[in-house]
Amino acid sequence: MISIQGLSKEFAVSGGNVAAIKGLDLEVAEGEFFVIVGASGSGKTTLLRCVAGLELPDKGTIRIAGQVVSSDNPPTSVPSQQRRLGMVFQSYAVWPHLTVYENVALPLAEGAQRVPRREVASRAREALRLVQLEEVADRSATLLSGGQQQRVALARAIAVNPRILLMDEPLSNLDARLREEVRGKIRELAKQLGATVLYVTHDQVEAMAMADRIALMQAGEFLQVGSPTELYRDPARVEVAEFFGLMNWLKGRVVQPGLAETPIGPLRFKGAAAPAGEVLLGFRPECVAILESASHAESNSFPAALRSSMFLGDQLVYHAAVGEQLFAGKCRTVAACSGGRLQLYIDPDDVMLFSAGKRVDQETAAARPSAAVRAAG
Amino acid sequence: MKQAVLRLPAFIGWRNQASPALMGLALAPIGVILVLVAVMLWVSFQRGLFGTPTAIYTLENYQTILSDPFLYRVLWNTAIFTLTTTCVALLTGLPIAWLAERTTIPGKTLIYAIMTLGLLIPGIYTAMGWTFIAHPRIGFLNRWLVDLFGLESAPINIATPIGMGFVQGLSLAAVAFILTAQMFRAMNPTLEEAAQVHGMSFVTILHRVTFPLALPGILAAVIYIVTIGVATFDIPAILGLGNRVYMLSTYIYIKVHPQGSGLPEYGITGAVGTFMIVVAALLTSWYGQVLRSGHRFEVVTGKGYRPALIKLGRWAVVGWLFIGLYAFVSKLLPLLLITYAALTPYFAPPSLEMMRQLSLVHFYNMDWELVLRGARNTATLVLVVPLLVLLFAFAISWLVVRSRSRARYALEFCAFLPQALPEVILAIGALLLALFVLREFVPLYGSVWLIAIVYVVARIAFATRALNGSLLQIHRELEEAAFVSGLSTLRTARRVLLPLLWPTLLSVWLWTALLVYRELTVAVFLGIHDNITFPAVIWSYWYAGGMNKASAVTLLMTAVLAPLIVAFWWFGRRSQVPT
Numbered sequence: 001m002i003s004i005q006g007l008s009k010e011f012a013v014s015g016g017n018v019a020a021i022k023g024l025d026l027e028v029a030e031g032e033f034f035v036i037v038g039a040s041g042s043g044k045t046t047l048l049r050c051v052a053g054l055e056l057p058d059k060g061t062i063r064i065a066g067q068v069v070s071s072d073n074p075p076t077s078v079p080s081q082q083r084r085l086g087m088v089f090q091s092y093a094v095w096p097h098l099t100v101y102e103n104v105a106l107p108l109a110e111g112a113q114r115v116p117r118r119e120v121a122s123r124a125r126e127a128l129r130l131v132q133l134e135e136v137a138d139r140s141a142t143l144l145s146g147g148q149q150q151r152v153a154l155a156r157a158i159a160v161n162p163r164i165l166l167m168d169e170p171l172s173n174l175d176a177r178l179r180e181e182v183r184g185k186i187r188e189l190a191k192q193l194g195a196t197v198l199y200v201t202h203d204q205v206e207a208m209a210m211a212d213r214i215a216l217m218q219a220g221e222f223l224q225v226g227s228p229t230e231l232y233r234d235p236a237r238v239e240v241a242e243f244f245g246l247m248n249w250l251k252g253r254v255v256q257p258g259l260a261e262t263p264i265g266p267l268r269f270k271g272a273a274a275p276a277g278e279v280l281l282g283f284r285p286e287c288v289a290i291l292e293s294a295s296h297a298e299s300n301s302f303p304a305a306l307r308s309s310m311f312l313g314d315q316l317v318y319h320a321a322v323g324e325q326l327f328a329g330k331c332r333t334v335a336a337c338s339g340g341r342l343q344l345y346i347d348p349d350d351v352m353l354f355s356a357g358k359r360v361d362q363e364t365a366a367a368r369p370s371a372a373v374r375a376a377g
Numbered sequence: 378m379k380q381a382v383l384r385l386p387a388f389i390g391w392r393n394q395a396s397p398a399l400m401g402l403a404l405a406p407i408g409v410i411l412v413l414v415a416v417m418l419w420v421s422f423q424r425g426l427f428g429t430p431t432a433i434y435t436l437e438n439y440q441t442i443l444s445d446p447f448l449y450r451v452l453w454n455t456a457i458f459t460l461t462t463t464c465v466a467l468l469t470g471l472p473i474a475w476l477a478e479r480t481t482i483p484g485k486t487l488i489y490a491i492m493t494l495g496l497l498i499p500g501i502y503t504a505m506g507w508t509f510i511a512h513p514r515i516g517f518l519n520r521w522l523v524d525l526f527g528l529e530s531a532p533i534n535i536a537t538p539i540g541m542g543f544v545q546g547l548s549l550a551a552v553a554f555i556l557t558a559q560m561f562r563a564m565n566p567t568l569e570e571a572a573q574v575h576g577m578s579f580v581t582i583l584h585r586v587t588f589p590l591a592l593p594g595i596l597a598a599v600i601y602i603v604t605i606g607v608a609t610f611d612i613p614a615i616l617g618l619g620n621r622v623y624m625l626s627t628y629i630y631i632k633v634h635p636q637g638s639g640l641p642e643y644g645i646t647g648a649v650g651t652f653m654i655v656v657a658a659l660l661t662s663w664y665g666q667v668l669r670s671g672h673r674f675e676v677v678t679g680k681g682y683r684p685a686l687i688k689l690g691r692w693a694v695v696g697w698l699f700i701g702l703y704a705f706v707s708k709l710l711p712l713l714l715i716t717y718a719a720l721t722p723y724f725a726p727p728s729l730e731m732m733r734q735l736s737l738v739h740f741y742n743m744d745w746e747l748v749l750r751g752a753r754n755t756a757t758l759v760l761v762v763p764l765l766v767l768l769f770a771f772a773i774s775w776l777v778v779r780s781r782s783r784a785r786y787a788l789e790f791c792a793f794l795p796q797a798l799p800e801v802i803l804a805i806g807a808l809l810l811a812l813f814v815l816r817e818f819v820p821l822y823g824s825v826w827l828i829a830i831v832y833v834v835a836r837i838a839f840a841t842r843a844l845n846g847s848l849l850q851i852h853r854e855l856e857e858a859a860f861v862s863g864l865s866t867l868r869t870a871r872r873v874l875l876p877l878l879w880p881t882l883l884s885v886w887l888w889t890a891l892l893v894y895r896e897l898t899v900a901v902f903l904g905i906h907d908n909i910t911f912p913a914v915i916w917s918y919w920y921a922g923g924m925n926k927a928s929a930v931t932l933l934m935t936a937v938l939a940p941l942i943v944a945f946w947w948f949g950r951r952s953q954v955p956t
């Protein structure tokens with residue numbers, strides 16, 4: 001549905017140019033909920049604005065439903081008005097001088113699509129019903145709460161029957177509780193409408209909760225594209241692993257297939273053989289298990305001293321030291337802990353190997369950067 | 378080539394939304410300004426018949442003015458005049474601003490009303506009124522003092538550089554007030570509170586904290602007033618021309634409109650004008666620097682901070698006496714005397730005897746054909762100019778605020794240019810342009826449209842700044858949301874932008890209309906017969922010695938002005954004023 005090739009965009013700022021996007025490729029299938037996630041300043045908004053036609057790319061081609069909407073060769077740029085999109089802005093951009101109903105109806109009545117006059121009202125009402133704002137339809141848009149304004153923006157975007165729904169951090173201005181509630185509703189609504197969604201956020205939890213697929217963006221480039229589970233469980237790079245959750249890291253050296261020498265002793269791992277050089281071994285806190293007793297001296301089992309713990313209700317996060325090395329772990333209780341001494345166990349299945357920042361214990365990891373292209377096929 | 382294709386749209390920021398028409402609208406007035414300056418320079422280097430093959434390019438004009446002792450006398454007059462103006466304006470405006478912004482004085486709305494009215498009532502009213510008060514021959518105050526103390530000659534002479542400076546200062550006190558009030562408002566009171574908490578006395582705080590913090594703002598106000606003072610025409614013309622006391626602006630006037638059989642000396646005018654451009658440009662760039670250095674002191678303040686107000690107690694009475702005196706001396710008394718002069722057959726000090734002679738004779742005798750012609754021209758200007766100003770300023774503002782290109786800084790600078798160019802200069806530039814460049818190709822000389830063009834470019838700077846401010850407040854995503862959801866550029870402007878900008882547009886319209894309505898300088902320089910304006914009718918009566926008739930016309934003009942001022946008060950008081 002969206003197909004982007006070699007997209008680049010620079011901005012002129014005082015003291016030179018900044019490259020906001022550096023040669024991106026992206027394929028989004030019809031009906032897909034695609035999330036672009038990344039730290040602030042990584043170029044997400046710029047990418048979205050290029051798709052919307054609000055920013056003119058320097059290089060590259062953008063196609064929507066097969067039609068070229070923006071290209072540098074030959075120079076083409078279809079005006080925003082004719083791209084038939086819906087967009088929810090970070091500021092919501094709800095027109096303050098209009099009522100809720102008028103906000104939704106204006107694009108229908110006076111937009112490029114020219115919806116027949118008698119259909120305008122019914123379609124606007126229908127959109128407002130979908131976001132549950134029928135009751136406040138005649139109120140001035142500025143009198144609404146943040147969450148309601150966000151829904152007005154959403155209703156306005158879906159009312160025009162867009163080919164693609166673009167959303168730029170639509171939840172970042174809401175408080176935490178509301179955010180969790182709304183993100184479920186947005187995904188539900190998108191699926192109900194069968195909409196193709198390009199969604200931008202900086203919040204990795206939001207990304208994983210909503211996406212069919214995610215692209216992690218950094219400094220104008222995609223680090224990895226894949227499903228939420230792929231990105232979380234099989235990160236192709238150190239940055240990806242760290243972005244989606246806490247990691248424990250150990251420096252080490254592969255001494256034989258499946259075994260690495262580390263400062264806390266030998267550590268087994270499951271993956272394919274790796275070069276016998278310096279590697280970084282990583283595993284997530286929830287993969288650290290606490291053994292009942294230290295009696296049976298298994299491999300990958302280490303005695304540790306509990307240093308701190310934090311009770312968060314649904315889980316308990318603790319830090320424990322193995323020798324000099326501090327590890328984070330997660331469990332439901334540390335009842336097994338007695339006198340501050342623990343026996344930790346790390347499943348070889350959960351250990352990931354990185355060398356020079358890249359994943360090395362999986363053959364798939366090498367092929368990962370082209371995952372986007374694969375999805376297009 | 379492809380780069381070029383991509384660059385032009387990039388200038389606009391929204392390649393799809395902005396049209397060449399918009400850029401044309403933005404560049405047209407700026408082009409006019411540059412042309413006016415260029416014509417003046419061009420003429421200043423010529424002798425003979427300008428713009429014809431017989432013209433000689435020479436530095437003679439500059440040599441002539443440099444060796445003219447009369448011009449040095451004029452410069453000296455201008456210096457004294459400007460100095461007096463600045464002192465009077467600041468010593469009146471600054472304390473009132475301080476009272477209104479930093480003390481508990483009651484009736485602050487009324488203070489603002491009085492001072493805004495001060496901006497709206499033309500300086501020529503004050504000047505005419507003060508002629509009746511303190512002119513050496515006819516001024517009633519002088520006559521009373523002479524009779525009372527048996528003096529040989531009149532003790533006060535308003536027709537001197539100091540006297541004119543005093544009148545001009547009264548007129549600009551309102552500007553000083555607005556500028557310094559803004560400064561006091563922007564000042565962070567917690568800085569003073571911090572000094573207080575750490576044990577400094579009121580006087581020490583005033584001296585060590587408040588004053589140093591206020592200094593850049595005050596200096597900026599001083600430069601601004603000096604810039605106006607150096608080039609102002611109307612008050613020196615009303616008070617000085619008849620008495621042969623000349624300032625730079627009136628010197629230019631007599632070079633262009635020589636009395637008797639002399640020929641206009643346009644080359645000299647161009648040279649003096651060029652000199653004034655340089656002075657004005659230097660002052661304006663200095664003003665910009667001071668303003669910028671003032672931002673150094675700006676401390677980010679929270680939204681709802683309440684400035685610490687100084688309790689005045691009984692001193693409030695003194696404050697109000699001061700304000701009342703200002704209002705009386707600068708507005709009320711002059712207006713009263715103008716009314717009196719309009720209703721008496723000849724000017725004599727007010728007395729019971731004169732009260733018996735009150736009549737409407739001047740209204741019967743005035744040249745109604747002339748007055749109506751003036752009214753018609755002014756009406757045309759008031760209808761046309763503000764709309765054009767809004768149109769051009771909107772185009773400039775939109776590009777300056779919304780585009781991403783570095784060219785927008787150049788655009789912003791150019792739009793600020795007319796601020797640096799005194800009206801006298803624009804008027805002379807337009808006169809020379811019409812006479813020697815356009816000539817019979819485009820017969821603009823003597824047409825009301827020539828005046829309209831100058832008015833439009835002269836008011837662009839203020840309008841652009843007011844609109845920039847408002848446009849910045851309107852999140853660009855509000856427009857982008859309209860584009861993405863399919864609204865065309867025009868519809869976006871009509872349905873989203875205009876409704877949101879409406880209050881600013883209205884207040885800019887009103888201000889421009891009021892200033893056009895009362896404008897005298899350009900009208901006098903460019904007006905001949907058909908294109909005389911309402912204020913220029915007053916001027917022509919006055920200059921010809923018909924003071925009472927001039928007063929009668931002034932009264933008529935005020936009758937029309939009053940509802941406009943009320944309208945302004947109703948709609949525009951919350952918005953910016955043209956400083």
Ligand SMILES: Nc1ncnc2c1ncn2[C@@H]1O[C@H](COP(=O)(O)OP(=O)(O)O)[C@@H](O)[C@H]1O
Pocket residue numbers: 011012013018019020038039040041042043044045046047781
């Ligand atoms: N209009 C602009 N002018 C100059 N630089 C910009 C502009 N918009 C974005 N940038 C720069 O481009 C980079 C990416 O910005 P953006 O796309 O807004 O990031 P994100 O949305 O991921 O926070 C940043 O370095 C930002 O400073």
Ligand SMILES: [Mg+2]
Pocket residue numbers: 041044045046
């Ligand atoms: Mg962003």
